[in-house]
Amino acid sequence: MAVGAPQCEVAYNVDVRTLNAVTAEPVSRHERKERTRRALLDAALRLFAERGFGGVSLREVAKQAGIVPTAFYRHFASMEDLGVALVEESMRTLRGMIRSARNDPRTSAGMIRASVRTLAEHVRANEAHYWFLIRERYGGTGAVRQAIGIELRLFSRELAVDLARFEYLREWSTEDLNMMADLIVTAMLGTVLDLLEARQGDTEADARIVRTAEKRLRLITLGVPGWRTGQA
Amino acid sequence: MAVGAPQCEVAYNVDVRTLNAVTAEPVSRHERKERTRRALLDAALRLFAERGFGGVSLREVAKQAGIVPTAFYRHFASMEDLGVALVEESMRTLRGMIRSARNDPRTSAGMIRASVRTLAEHVRANEAHYWFLIRERYGGTGAVRQAIGIELRLFSRELAVDLARFEYLREWSTEDLNMMADLIVTAMLGTVLDLLEARQGDTEADARIVRTAEKRLRLITLGVPGWRTGQA
DNA sequence: CTATTGAGTGTACGGGTGTGCACTGAATGG
DNA sequence: CCATTCAGTGCACACCCGTACACTCAATAG
Numbered sequence: 001m002a003v004g005a006p007q008c009e010v011a012y013n014v015d016v017r018t019l020n021a022v023t024a025e026p027v028s029r030h031e032r033k034e035r036t037r038r039a040l041l042d043a044a045l046r047l048f049a050e051r052g053f054g055g056v057s058l059r060e061v062a063k064q065a066g067i068v069p070t071a072f073y074r075h076f077a078s079m080e081d082l083g084v085a086l087v088e089e090s091m092r093t094l095r096g097m098i099r100s101a102r103n104d105p106r107t108s109a110g111m112i113r114a115s116v117r118t119l120a121e122h123v124r125a126n127e128a129h130y131w132f133l134i135r136e137r138y139g140g141t142g143a144v145r146q147a148i149g150i151e152l153r154l155f156s157r158e159l160a161v162d163l164a165r166f167e168y169l170r171e172w173s174t175e176d177l178n179m180m181a182d183l184i185v186t187a188m189l190g191t192v193l194d195l196l197e198a199r200q201g202d203t204e205a206d207a208r209i210v211r212t213a214e215k216r217l218r219l220i221t222l223g224v225p226g227w228r229t230g231q232a
Numbered sequence: 233m234a235v236g237a238p239q240c241e242v243a244y245n246v247d248v249r250t251l252n253a254v255t256a257e258p259v260s261r262h263e264r265k266e267r268t269r270r271a272l273l274d275a276a277l278r279l280f281a282e283r284g285f286g287g288v289s290l291r292e293v294a295k296q297a298g299i300v301p302t303a304f305y306r307h308f309a310s311m312e313d314l315g316v317a318l319v320e321e322s323m324r325t326l327r328g329m330i331r332s333a334r335n336d337p338r339t340s341a342g343m344i345r346a347s348v349r350t351l352a353e354h355v356r357a358n359e360a361h362y363w364f365l366i367r368e369r370y371g372g373t374g375a376v377r378q379a380i381g382i383e384l385r386l387f388s389r390e391l392a393v394d395l396a397r398f399e400y401l402r403e404w405s406t407e408d409l410n411m412m413a414d415l416i417v418t419a420m421l422g423t424v425l426d427l428l429e430a431r432q433g434d435t436e437a438d439a440r441i442v443r444t445a446e447k448r449l450r451l452i453t454l455g456v457p458g459w460r461t462g463q464a
Numbered sequence: 465c466t467a468t469t470g471a472g473t474g475t476a477c478g479g480g481t482g483t484g485c486a487c488t489g490a491a492t493g494g
Numbered sequence: 495c496c497a498t499t500c501a502g503t504g505c506a507c508a509c510c511c512g513t514a515c516a517c518t519c520a521a522t523a524g
Contacts, residue, residue: 054286139371222455
């Protein structure tokens with residue numbers, strides 16, 4: 001993490017075998033296992049970005065990670081298990097994003113700009129994680145979709161707490177704050193998808209998407225002063 | 233189809249063979265083929281609702297429809313081809329929904345209520361279609377996700393045209409209208425997912441979801457009078 | 465130093481996959 | 495009435511899937 005480079009998109013064709021062969025000797029068993037685990041997670045994330053969770057087999061993940069299929073079970077009970085682990089990891093990066101946005105000390109319109117920009121940068125730096133979240137949020141079938149749903153709801157609730165600190169929102173009911181937070185999260189996930197679908201490097205498209213995202217947020221916040229909590 | 237029953241959820245265990253065997257003779261070749269095609273689409277839609285597009289094999293669809301796997305190719309070149317056909321069909325029911333909502337002649341707050349209610353009823357009456365759209369909108373991998381993306385964008389543009397008729401929105405730029413329409417569509421798709429995930433028959437949950445959806449829309453529309461097109 | 469542990473290996477299995485091919489037999493058109 | 499068309503059949507193939515099982519052999523623990 002000391003380096004500013006993206007952490008998951010690297011090492012495309014390096015599997016554990018070569019990795020462990022290249023490195024110097026002093027590696028404990030724990031460490032070796034942890035490395036393989038990471039290799040599995042990275043391989044899975046990479047493959048999911050191409051074909052989605054459902055389209056990737058245990059064998060493929062194992063092969064990409066540089067181990068034999070049956071060794072997969074030393075780390076995860078099943079692909080679903082691995083999927084859930086990835087959900088937690090991805091949500092961690094999402095929380096990291098909002099923490100960055102939160103710590104940027106600005107207000108009102110300036111804050112919207114800063115937040116959207118932070119989001120966009122974060123998406124570009126962690127494309128695979130965001131692809132995974134977006135895809136499986138709706139497309140998944142089992143435990144993975146469920147896990148994402150739960151985590152995202154939690155995330156939205158945290159955002160509601162943040163919102164409650166703003167002047168106009170201080171007296172809103174919890175229900176209304178949650179509603180607004182959900183709306184914001186949903187809108188921002190839409191923006192994430194737009195960013196992911198625009199091909200990376202197309203700065204013009206990125207700028208347009210960011211501008212639209214800002215407008216969305218501004219429109220939502222414009223409604224706030226006129227809102228009467230508890231109405232209808 | 234003369235009966236008023238839902239059209240896709242029925243006939244769970246009836247395949248083409250038995251259907252064609254039961255019915256009286258006067259069936260042309262065209263008609264028989266069309267029936268089998270429908271059986272394939274219905275079977276696919278049914279299976280997709282359970283395991284998603286990616287999780288269903290050509291063989292399964294064929295078996296559920298009552299034909300042998302290789303006969304599938306008499307109707308579709310591939311599963312993707314069938315998927316795209318299903319996208320068009322599902323979008324047709326979505327357009328049907330908005331047409332119903334549009335023809336309900338009310339204004340302002342009353343219109344929001346009516347629209348959301350129409351949406352909820354429509355979702356309940358066509359769960360499989362909506363499951364398919366929502367799932368593959370994000371989760372899909374190939375031509376299907378792309379087709380949904382295109383159709384949904386088109387749909388959103390139509391909504392923008394509708395919006396332009398409203399008093400406060402008459403002077404908005406096209407870009408801003410599209411932005412608002414996208415926001416509304418995204419928010420409503422979120423509502424659709426909420427409805428689909430609430431188990432059918434839970435009228436209390438349905439009511440809560442509908443209320444939240446109305447609030448979302450109301451918050452968005454509240455911002456409209458304060459909006460200055462072309463700003464920032 | 466010796467015994468144990470456990471990550472990773474290799475083989476083998478039963479089952480599901482898409483699809484090519486030669487076919488049947490009833491509706492169709494001349 | 496006969497020839498053609500073509501939706502649907504049945505078999506075969508080569509491939510990928512998850513996973514059970516017995517194994518190796520280096521890092522660890524006593």
